[in-house]
Amino acid sequence: MFDVLFDQASDGQRYLDWLMSGLGWTLALAFFGWWIAFAVGVLVGVGRTVERRSVALLARLYVEIFRNIPVLVQMFLWYFVLPEILPAAAGGWLKQLPPPWGSFLPALACLSFYTASRVAEQVRAGIEALPKGQAEATRALGLSSVQAYRLVILPQALRLIVPSLTSEVMAIYKNTSVALTIGLLELTAQARQVSEETFQTFAAFGAATLAYLTLALVAYGLMTLVDRRFHIPGPAQRSRPRFGRLRTAKGA
Amino acid sequence: MQAIDFTVVLQAWPYLCSGLAFSLALTATAFTAGIVLGTGLALAQHLEIPVLGHADRIYIATMRSIPLILVLFWFFFLVPIILGSLSPDGRPISIGPTSTAFITFCLFEAAYYSEIIRVGLRALNRGQVEASHALGLTTPQAYRYVVLPQVARTVAPIVLSQTIILFQDTSLVYVLSLTDLVGAASKLVQLNGRFVELSVTVALVYLAICSLASHCVAILKRRTAAHAAQR
Numbered sequence: 001m002f003d004v005l006f007d008q009a010s011d012g013q014r015y016l017d018w019l020m021s022g023l024g025w026t027l028a029l030a031f032f033g034w035w036i037a038f039a040v041g042v043l044v045g046v047g048r049t050v051e052r053r054s055v056a057l058l059a060r061l062y063v064e065i066f067r068n069i070p071v072l073v074q075m076f077l078w079y080f081v082l083p084e085i086l087p088a089a090a091g092g093w094l095k096q097l098p099p100p101w102g103s104f105l106p107a108l109a110c111l112s113f114y115t116a117s118r119v120a121e122q123v124r125a126g127i128e129a130l131p132k133g134q135a136e137a138t139r140a141l142g143l144s145s146v147q148a149y150r151l152v153i154l155p156q157a158l159r160l161i162v163p164s165l166t167s168e169v170m171a172i173y174k175n176t177s178v179a180l181t182i183g184l185l186e187l188t189a190q191a192r193q194v195s196e197e198t199f200q201t202f203a204a205f206g207a208a209t210l211a212y213l214t215l216a217l218v219a220y221g222l223m224t225l226v227d228r229r230f231h232i233p234g235p236a237q238r239s240r241p242r243f244g245r246l247r248t249a250k251g252a
Numbered sequence: 253m254q255a256i257d258f259t260v261v262l263q264a265w266p267y268l269c270s271g272l273a274f275s276l277a278l279t280a281t282a283f284t285a286g287i288v289l290g291t292g293l294a295l296a297q298h299l300e301i302p303v304l305g306h307a308d309r310i311y312i313a314t315m316r317s318i319p320l321i322l323v324l325f326w327f328f329f330l331v332p333i334i335l336g337s338l339s340p341d342g343r344p345i346s347i348g349p350t351s352t353a354f355i356t357f358c359l360f361e362a363a364y365y366s367e368i369i370r371v372g373l374r375a376l377n378r379g380q381v382e383a384s385h386a387l388g389l390t391t392p393q394a395y396r397y398v399v400l401p402q403v404a405r406t407v408a409p410i411v412l413s414q415t416i417i418l419f420q421d422t423s424l425v426y427v428l429s430l431t432d433l434v435g436a437a438s439k440l441v442q443l444n445g446r447f448v449e450l451s452v453t454v455a456l457v458y459l460a461i462c463s464l465a466s467h468c469v470a471i472l473k474r475r476t477a478a479h480a481a482q483r
Contacts, residue, residue: 064459064463065459067462067466068416068420068458068459068462068463068466069420069455069458069459069462070420070421070423070424070434070458071420072423072424072426072434073423073434073451073454073455073458074455076434076447076451077451077452077455080447080448080451081447081448081451081452084448085448170316170317174317174318174319174320175319176319177319177320177321177322178319178321178424180321180427181426181427188319188321188322188325191322191325192325195325195329201329205322205325205326205329208318208322209314209318209322209326212317212318212319212322213314213317213318215317216313216316216317216318
């Protein structure tokens with residue numbers, strides 16, 4: 001069934017190479033996007049729990065905006081609208097980036113900031129799930145609030161939310177496919193191209209589906225390892241990350 | 253480029269509204285069918301019905317592991333073939349992108365809803381079914397009158413959050429060139445080139461609807477939690 005993937009395509013490569021190149025872009029987008037999303041998400045999630053009103057309000061505004069606009073629309077905003085509203089020099093530079101960077105960078109920004117809003121909600125839920133005594137004890141010990149977050153609150157909160165972060169990891173690699181709407185030839189786009197060139201739709205989509213399923217298993221396996229390594233020991237019953245766990249866990 | 257001018261949005265408003273109506277109709281249909289089908293799938297797994305229970309686990313895991321756009325492409329290609337194999341002459345029957353989108357979203361969302369409902373079923377005390385049996389209810393009656401109403405109440409906030417995500421996801425029918433809110437805007441852009449004004453408008457419409465809806469869900473969630481605490 002997959003024989004056609006080893007045939008030569010119009011550009012001299014094999015169709016399999018097209019799919020592999022698509023897979024590469026999907027992975028790059030998901031990998032880098034995840035780390036940016038995680039960093040921004042932790043910052044914003046912390047911001048939602050601090051006492052200073054202005055910071056909490058800004059963090060909340062961030063989550064509201066980035067979580068309530070569809071990824072596709074955000075993709076268009078980054079790709080089409082941002083270069084227009086930037087100063088002419090910066091906008092022109094963005095528009096003239098050679099492919100695939102011209103679509104990769106907006107897609108990366110879009111997925112990172114969208115996923116960050118979801119991570120932030122999980123981080124907030126994790127921080128709020130900690131007993132109040134933890135924060136009070138840090139104050140009694142004379143820690144500054146930065147020290148309290150860095151040394152006491154975040155280490156515990158992040159370990160609590162590993163299972164819910166699993167679903168965000170799985171969501172970001174699936175959302176990479178939305179980048180095809182701004183012209184990035186990631187896995188789904190390449191599968192469609194192969195199908196259009198060869199008319200072997202089963203083989204093309206089947207191979208892509210298998211690749212995504214493998215990615216899901218790898219992401220799930222990695223997150224289970226992370227959870228096993230970092231989970232807070234103790235008698236408390238905790239839920240393990242489940243394969244294809246609810247996207248809308250605690251924080252939603 | 254042209255100066256930014258939001259008056260074009262006023263002229264475009266009726267067309268955008270017709271697009272929004274399509275998005276809402278798709279959401280409502282997928283919600284209704286997804287809940288019905290999802291409950292069935294969840295029950296088949298929960299009651300460990302042989303073969304069916306396993307098959308629907310594979311179905312749900314697969315649906316949840318691949319991107320919605322790929323699912324849309326799959327169905328766009330597969331549905332005519334499946335319908336064709338059911339018809340007497342066995343030739344593929346084309347049903348057009350609109351019906352494809354409706355079928356895909358119903359089946360896709362069923363997988364997500366079923367996972368939520370299944371967790372709700374598992375969280376319910378087993379004593380509820382046993383008590384129903386002790387009272388002389390049959391298993392279908394127990395689920396119909398005792399179990400499902402309670403599960404519905406506990407999972408309602410999560411189901412509604414998922415529905416907000418579903419509403420956002422309907423924008424992806426753009427890849428089938430349908431005229432939902434995003435599709436309507438993109439067709440107007442092809443005519444007048446006003447993509448800044450139209451993209452921003454579309455973003456604001458989604459933002460308004462989804463923010464409002466998530467606030468309602470948050471209120472419902474607090475009530476559900478308070479109700480659970482009372483018991």
